Amino acid sequence: MSISVSTADVGTSAASIDEKKLISKVAWRLMPLIMVCYLFAFFDRINISFAKFQLQADLGLSNTAYGLGAGLFVVGYVLFEVPSNMMLYKVGARRWIARIMMSWGVATALMIFVTTEWQFYVLRFLIGAMEAGFAPGVLYYLTLWFPQNYRGRITSTLFLASAFAGLIGAPVSGLVLGHMDGLFDVRGWHWLFLLGGIPCVGLGLVVFFTLKDRIADAHWLSADEQTYLASRIASHEPNQKHGSLLAALKLPGFAMLAFIYFLIQVASYGLNFWAPQLIRSAGTESPTIIGLLTAVPYVCGAISMLVIGRLSDATGERRKFVCGLIVVGAIGFVSAGIFANHTVFLIVSLALMGTGIIASIPAFWALPPKLLAGAGAGAAGGIALINTVGQMGGIVSPVMVGFIKDVTGSTTPALYLIGFTSLIAAALLIWGLPESLRTRDKR
Numbered sequence: 001m002s003i004s005v006s007t008a009d010v011g012t013s014a015a016s017i018d019e020k021k022l023i024s025k026v027a028w029r030l031m032p033l034i035m036v037c038y039l040f041a042f043f044d045r046i047n048i049s050f051a052k053f054q055l056q057a058d059l060g061l062s063n064t065a066y067g068l069g070a071g072l073f074v075v076g077y078v079l080f081e082v083p084s085n086m087m088l089y090k091v092g093a094r095r096w097i098a099r100i101m102m103s104w105g106v107a108t109a110l111m112i113f114v115t116t117e118w119q120f121y122v123l124r125f126l127i128g129a130m131e132a133g134f135a136p137g138v139l140y141y142l143t144l145w146f147p148q149n150y151r152g153r154i155t156s157t158l159f160l161a162s163a164f165a166g167l168i169g170a171p172v173s174g175l176v177l178g179h180m181d182g183l184f185d186v187r188g189w190h191w192l193f194l195l196g197g198i199p200c201v202g203l204g205l206v207v208f209f210t211l212k213d214r215i216a217d218a219h220w221l222s223a224d225e226q227t228y229l230a231s232r233i234a235s236h237e238p239n240q241k242h243g244s245l246l247a248a249l250k251l252p253g254f255a256m257l258a259f260i261y262f263l264i265q266v267a268s269y270g271l272n273f274w275a276p277q278l279i280r281s282a283g284t285e286s287p288t289i290i291g292l293l294t295a296v297p298y299v300c301g302a303i304s305m306l307v308i309g310r311l312s313d314a315t316g317e318r319r320k321f322v323c324g325l326i327v328v329g330a331i332g333f334v335s336a337g338i339f340a341n342h343t344v345f346l347i348v349s350l351a352l353m354g355t356g357i358i359a360s361i362p363a364f365w366a367l368p369p370k371l372l373a374g375a376g377a378g379a380a381g382g383i384a385l386i387n388t389v390g391q392m393g394g395i396v397s398p399v400m401v402g403f404i405k406d407v408t409g410s411t412t413p414a415l416y417l418i419g420f421t422s423l424i425a426a427a428l429l430i431w432g433l434p435e436s437l438r439t440r441d442k443r
Contacts, residue, residue: 017228023150029220033210034138035161037101037203041134042165044108044196046272050173051189059117067402069124070273074394076128084133085384093141098208104130105200111193136387143369147232149313151366156309159362163305166298174291251371253434258389261364263425265393267329267357270418273398275350282343296347297354304359318366323429325363326422329356333419337412
């Protein structure tokens with residue numbers, strides 16, 4: 001998507017525009033709705049971890065079967081993500097994001113009808129397929145509205161919703177499972193999926209009638225503000241050189257960036273899907289207390305996101321900040337293995353995981369737009385493909401942890417392994433990326 005802006009127009013509008021106020025105006029208009037949508041998207045991913053104990057008991061699932069079902073969400077997501085994002089580029093973000101939200105909301109609510117292992121597998125796959133394209137679609141959408149030197153804090157603000165999904169969702173899930181189980185003869189884990197799915201249908205309708213696809217369609221911006229904002233975004237983007245997904249894939253560093261994100265997601269899903277189990281294995285039985293303790297890494301992740309988002313924007317050093325966060329997360333995984341039977345030290349370890357891994361994801365997403373800048377349709381597909389490769393970590397991690405726990409009776413070896421793969425990701429960020437991704441952002 002490109003907007004033609006003349007030099008004269010830019011000069012005229014620039015004199016009367018306060019850039020920070022303009023960006024704040026755009027952010028307040030777009031981000032609250034987008035964040036609420038992302039909060040539900042992330043909660044509908046991790047609610048399976050809170051439902052785990054009741055769901056396993058009702059369906060008779062092993063840890064490996066649970067891990068497979070959790071991972072099949074990602075299989076559906078991976079298979080349909082790139083086509084979904086290419087459709088978003090063609091039909092516009094407003095229509096496509098609305099469709100995604102309504103369809104995954106319905107699929108999530110249908111979990112209440114699952115009674116067998118195979119139904120569990122099929123529906124988890126379907127939920128992933130329906131959600132495919134949402135996160136990268138939103139990330140691409142934000143590049144159309146915010147200049148490059150604001151994207152670190154904007155992306156951090158977006159991903160703050162994922163932290164709030166854990167921060168709010170963990171204790172609420174504990175309360176639902178502990179106090180709504182049996183209400184109207186409905187199991188607690190059924191209520192969890194209903195409360196996660198039904199609101200998404202309404203949010204999809206709000207997106208359809210509220211969001212705009214282009215700056216030129218934003219009636220809440222003046223003509224001068226539209227012209228200025230479009231010129232600022234265009235000033236940091238090179239000329240359109242890569243108009244297709246295939247051309248974008250050939251860019252140096254694309255494959256390495258995707259692999260690094262895969263390793264980050266191995267760690268992320270290890271935390272998201274198994275944190276309640278780790279806390280329970282350390283000796284806590286109450287679903288309410290488990291929910292409250294599970295919120296700790298998300299609180300730490302939220303604080304870290306805000307701090308690192310501002311620091312990375314101020315310095316332009318995206319890569320080094322991502323690397324440091326991943327190292328912190330790796331320390332958390334290793335210490336969680338060491339203190340697996342000590343609740344207090346385990347919670348500290350989970351806090352380190354959240355501080356590092358949860359915050360590393362929005363910090364990472366400031367890198368792909370730098371590589372794919374000016375790629376047009378290729379940018380949408382390229383961002384989606386990087387996210388797709390990364391999400392495959394969500395297939396590997398739950399199954400791997402579940403299998404190791406079934407075989408050894410402990411999650412500790414899996415925690416050590418995830419810590420090691422996180423260190424590999426940190427090393428690749430320092431030594432494995434091309435010069436274009438090592439340079440600081442322009443101010």
